[in-house]
Structures are given as structure tokens and as C-alpha cells.
Amino acid sequence: MNRTELADFLRHGRARLEPSAVGLSPGARRRTPGLRREEVASLAGMSVDYYTRLEQSRGPRPSRQMLTALARGLRLTDDERDHLFHLAGEEPPRRESVSQHVRPGLLLILDRLHDTPAQVVTDCGEVLAQNAMACALSGDVSARPPRERNLVRRFFLDPAARALIPPEDFAEHARAHVANLRAVAAARPDDPVPRALVAELRAGSAEFARLWESHEVAVRRASTKRFVHPVVGVLELDCEIMVAHDHRQLLIVHTARPGTESYERLRLLRVVGVQDLAPTSTPPPGAAAPGPPLRP
Numbered sequence: 505m506n507r508t509e510l511a512d513f514l515r516h517g518r519a520r521l522e523p524s525a526v527g528l529s530p531g532a533r534r535r536t537p538g539l540r541r542e543e544v545a546s547l548a549g550m551s552v553d554y555y556t557r558l559e560q561s562r563g564p565r566p567s568r569q570m571l572t573a574l575a576r577g578l579r580l581t582d583d584e585r586d587h588l589f590h591l592a593g594e595e596p597p598r599r600e601s602v603s604q605h606v607r608p609g610l611l612l613i614l615d616r617l618h619d620t621p622a623q624v625v626t627d628c629g630e631v632l633a634q635n636a637m638a639c640a641l642s643g644d645v646s647a648r649p650p651r652e653r654n655l656v657r658r659f660f661l662d663p664a665a666r667a668l669i670p671p672e673d674f675a676e677h678a679r680a681h682v683a684n685l686r687a688v689a690a691a692r693p694d695d696p697v698p699r700a701l702v703a704e705l706r707a708g709s710a711e712f713a714r715l716w717e718s719h720e721v722a723v724r725r726a727s728t729k730r731f732v733h734p735v736v737g738v739l740e741l742d743c744e745i746m747v748a749h750d751h752r753q754l755l756i757v758h759t760a761r762p763g764t765e766s767y768e769r770l771r772l773l774r775v776v777g778v779q780d781l782a783p784t785s786t787p788p789p790g791a792a793a794p795g796p797p798l799r800p
Contacts, residue, residue: 505565505591505592505593506591506593507561507562507563508561509591510558510561510588510591510592511558511559511560511561513587513588513591514544514555514558514559514574514578515559517578517580517584518538518539518541518544518559518578519536519537519538519539520537520538521538521539521544521578521579522537522538522539523539523543525579525612525615526539526543526547526579526611526615528543541555541556541559544574544577544578545577546577547576547577547578548570548573548574548576548577548578549573549577549646550570550573550574565592565593566592568589568594568597569650571588571589571592571594572585572597572605573646574588575588575605576605576606576611576632576633579608579611579612580605580608581608582605585605606624606632606633606753607748607753609748610624610633610746610748610753610755611624611633613746613755614633614634614635614755615635617635617637617757618635618636618637619637619770619771619774620637620757620758620759620760620770621634621635621637621638621640621641621642621741621757621758622634622635622637622638622755622756622757622758623635623638623642623755623756624753624754624755624756625655625753625754625756626752626753626754627684627688627724627752627753627754628654628656628685628688628697628698628701629654629655629656629657629681629685630650630653630654630655631645631653631654631655632753634646636777637773637774638758640773640774640776640777641731641733641739641758641773642668642731654701655681656681656685656701656705657701657704657705659677659678659681660678660681660705660708660709660711660712661705661708661709667732668731668732668733668734669730669731669732670730670732670738673729673730678711678712678715679715679720680722680724680727682712682715682716682718682720683720683721683722684722684723684724685698685701685702685705686716686719686720686721687721687722687723689702690721702716724745724754725745726742726743726744726745727742727743728740728741728742728743729741729743729758733769733773735773735776736769736770736772736773736776737769738766738769739760739766739769739770739773740760740764740766741758741759741760741766741770742758742759742760742761743756743757743758744756744757744758744759745757
């Protein structure tokens with residue numbers, strides 16, 4: 505690990521980012537260009553002290569998960585992300601599989617969506633990034649273990665994950681998850697990620713196994729979904745999907761039609777914000793405190 509070069513790279517990456525480029529208000533007059541340390545730490549989901557020690561060449565060797573979070577927070581390109589991994593003495597993620605590094609273009613759009621829930625997910629259902637409204641609607645996943653960030657796994661293997669879906673909508677959600685995963689697995693037969701997920705779910709969920717045998721195929725597309733939020737009530741939201749050029753990362757945006765009750769409840773949700781609705785486990789060193797549990 506080259507601590508000196510890593511610290512210098514982080515400082516330069518922070519200095520080149522304007523607050524408006526990541527959806528932040530410029531605020532009071534700044535003494536130096538770019539973002540403040542606490543802003544980068546917040547974007548990366550880690551403590552300010554941990555990030556400060558990295559910039560001062562005295563921090564511990566970052567984990568791969570932490571490096572991925574830093575690359576996302578600093579809006580690094582794929583090449584810059586790889587360089588960050590090399591400086592930390594880690595091998596960069598392989599690019600032939602679905603990358604956990606969110607494309608800067610998708611993050612740029614996500615940063616500008618302030619009044620509606622939006623998140624970036626992989627085609628296999630891994631949540632990669634969320635805006636504040638998505639956290640308020642479905643829980644902040646940034647500090648959670650990787651296995652708890654997959655929407656499909658949680659839907660079929662964690663009964664608590666269905667708590668905010670109306671029971672009459674369970675069957676529709678289940679069919680959509682399975683049909684999309686079948687399309688992904690067929691499109692990438694040599695990719696171990698969807699293959700392993702399918703094997704795990706077939707072994708762990710009788711419901712998934714039954715639906716898998718139906719051979720229904722349907723790529724995730726625009727739809728209407730209902731959420732039962734514990735504070736604002738039921739929201740019926742239109743789900744729009746923007747697809748990256750390689751079709752492996754999706755920007756999912758939930759909107760409510762003006763004039764509807766759901767529109768007013770979505771406005772209320774923006775005021776309510778993220779609340780600690782359930783107990784959570786202790787976060788890893790350097791990570792920010794987790795928010796509510798991930799919900800489908």
C-alpha cells in the first residue's frame with residue numbers, strides 16, 4: 505500500500521469536485537476549492553475521522569468495500585477506480601463481470617434528483633447507490649453487508665423484507681423478480697454471479713423454485729408499484745428505468761402522479777426523511793451508522 509500516493513490522490517480527487525456536481529449546496533464561502541472532507545466521507549458512507557486519516561497518510565489499509573465506496577463518493581471513472589485500488593495494494597475488480605462501480609453518468613443524474621426516490625441497481629438486483637429520498641422510502645443500504653443489498657435475495661429469503669409491500673402484491677413482485685433473473689442468467693451463461701444467485705434461491709426458497717420452473721422471462725421494465733411506509737402510509741408510485749449502455753446497471757426512479765394522494769404522501773416523505781425504524785447491527789470500522797432495513 506502506498507499511503508503517500510493514496511493520500512495525495514484522494515486530496516486531488518476531493519479538490520476537483522464542486523458541491524453542485526454531487527447534488528450539494530455550495531453553502532457558505534469555502535476556503536479551498538472542491539468538497540470538504542466531511543462531505544466526501546458522507547458520500548462514501550464512512551466516518552470523517554477514517555477518511556481524514558487516509559488523507560493524512562496514517563490510515564489503515566482500506567478494504568475492497570471501502571475502496572469501492574471511495575471511488576463512488578469521489579465520482580471516479582473506471583480507470584481512476586482501478587488506480588485507487590492499485591495504490592491501496594489491491595487488485596481492481598474484473599471488468600468482464602457486472603461492476604459494483606457506479607457509472608459517473610448515472611451518479612450525475614442521481615445527484616440531481618432531490619424530490620423523488622431513485623437508486624442504481626445491477627440487473628441482478630444489487631443496490632449500488634441511493635439518493636436521500638430512496639433511503640427514506642426503502643432504507644439506507646450503504647453500511648450494510650453486501651449480502652443484504654440484493655433485492656431479489658432479500659425478497660425470497662428474508663420474510664421481513666416484504667413488510668412494506670401490500671400482501672396482495674407479493675405474487676406480482678415474486679414473478680417479476682424471477683422472470684428478470686432468468687433473462688439475466690440466460691444472457692450471461694458464463695457469469696458466476698447470476699448463476700450462484702439462482703442456485704442459492706432455488707435451494708433456499710420453495711416459492712422461487714416453483715416460479716423458476718415456470719420458465720417465465722421478462723426483463724425489468726417500467727411499472728407501477730405500491731409501498732406501505734410506516735409513517736406516511738401507502739404510496740402508489742410509477743417506476744421508470746434508465747439503462748446504462750451495457751444494460752447491466754439500471755437507474756430506477758419512483759414518481760407519483762401530481763394531484764394524487766400518493767403525490768402528497770411523497771412530499772411528506774421528503775419532510776420526514778430517513779428514520780431509524782428498526783434496530784440494526786454495529787457497522788464496520790470507519791462506516792457510517794446504518795439506516796432502516798432494505799425493503800424491496
